[in-house]
Amino acid sequence: MRITINNRQIETLEGETLLEAARREGISIPSICYAKGAKHISSCMVCAVKNCQNGQIIPSCTTLPTEGMCIDTESEEVQRVRTLSLELLLSDHRADCEAPCVLVCPKGLDIERMLGYYDEGDLGRAYSVLSEAFDLPTLGCDGCKAPCEKVCRRGTVDKGVEIRAIIRSIVEKAPKEMAGTDSDVRPDKQGFISKLGRFSAEEKAYLKENVKGASRCLHCACGGRSKCLLRACATGAGIKRSRYDATSNMPAGHKIHVVGNLWFEPAKCVRCGLCVYNTENGFTFRNRGFGMEVLIPEENKNNVDEQIARLCPTGALYVKAHERKED
Structure with a gap:
């Protein structure tokens, strides 16, 4: 079956959707609710395209092509629909992509990851995370005004995490050999960063009661952010x-x-x-x-x-x- 996408004629395969046909031909269409080989329905409209023959905006992930169909994936109208769909999805998504403390650290220390190892009692790996930002045993926190502690979300629940005190404790008590870390996920300050917003009174009560690690860190950063x-x-x-x-x-x-x-x-x-x-x-x-x-x-x-x-x-x-x- 022959169709046209962005003024380019392509042959489609039996049973494939517009999205699959376009991607097979190297035409990029974003999607959220589609995964290759998985059962799905069109629910997000991030994969929206325009049927130029009738002017309709349609989901490409579930629409099967018909002979002679003419599709637009690039126009401003299509981009506006996709952006609106994304913004509506984001309004249903309460999360911090990155931990606020990490975003403001002038030394680029992955504080949330360091505190994760600290809470597990793994001071060796916590020390290794510190070594990525500081020329240990010299600390880069000396003279710092600690913006990390000021933006700590735990501070909106009861009392913020005492990050500098924990860092000093790690340097003093941890074995000085590099232990290495088991995560390749690093903060991304360049891409879109979702922000959680304010906690409700009920959420504050829940977090105060249930999050009681050694550091009391809420571990705000999203665990799935690298593949989101x-x-x-x-x-x-x-x-x-x-x-x-x-x-x-x-x-x-x-x-x-x-x-x-x-x-x-x-x-x-x-x-x-x-x-x-x-x-x-x-x-x-x-x-x-x-x-x-x-x-x-x-x-x-x-x-x-x-x-x-x-x-x-x-x-x-x-x-x-x-x-x-x-x-």
């Missing part, structure tokens, strides 16, 4: 800040242990449905419309495999080896 399609698409669209405030009513910071090393953060979920449609007696929807949410019933958890995290486009589902159980 929502962030990648927002960056590609040039979105710096969504026009819409986050409206999700899911509790921020609430982490649900699913099975093994698989974790679920409902506040980051944009309800694309990939985890629902690709697990049997696993994740499910509750309610409809704006009140719809994704949940994992306790009795269904053992039916879920960690590999489902690969389908999640927002980091709401992620695999992390050393997450502390809270639910």
Whole structure:
């Protein structure tokens, strides 16, 4: 079957969608709710294209081509629809892509990762993270006004993390040989950065009661940020800040242990449905419309495999080896 995309004629294969045909021909179309080989429905409209024959904006991830179809993927109209769709998704996504303390550190120290090792009692790896930013044993915090402590989200719950004191403790007590770290995820200050917003009174009470690690750090940075399609698409669209405030009513910071090393953060979920449609007696929807949410019933958890995290486009589902159980 022959169709035209951006004034270029291509032959489509039987059963493939417009999105699949375009990508096979090297034509880039972003998407959130689509994953190759996975069951899905069109729910995000980030993959929107225009049917030039009737002027309709259609989702390319579920639309099958017809003979002679003429498609536009590049016009300003199409880009506006995609940007609007992304901003609406972002309004349903309450998360910090990067920890605020990391973003403001003048030395570029990955504070959140360092505190993660500190909370696990692994001072060797915490020391190794410090060595990435400082010429140890000399500390780069001397004379610093500690913007990291001023923006610490824990400070909005009760009292901020005493980051400088913890750094001094690590330098004094840690073995001085480099232990190496087991993460290749590093802060990205150049791309789109989602921001959580304010905690509600209920969220503050929950976090105060449930987050009690050695450092008391909330570990704000998203565990799935390195593979987050929502962030990648927002960056590609040039979105710096969504026009819409986050409206999700899911509790921020609430982490649900699913099975093994698989974790679920409902506040980051944009309800694309990939985890629902690709697990049997696993994740499910509750309610409809704006009140719809994704949940994992306790009795269904053992039916879920960690590999489902690969389908999640927002980091709401992620695999992390050393997450502390809270639910």
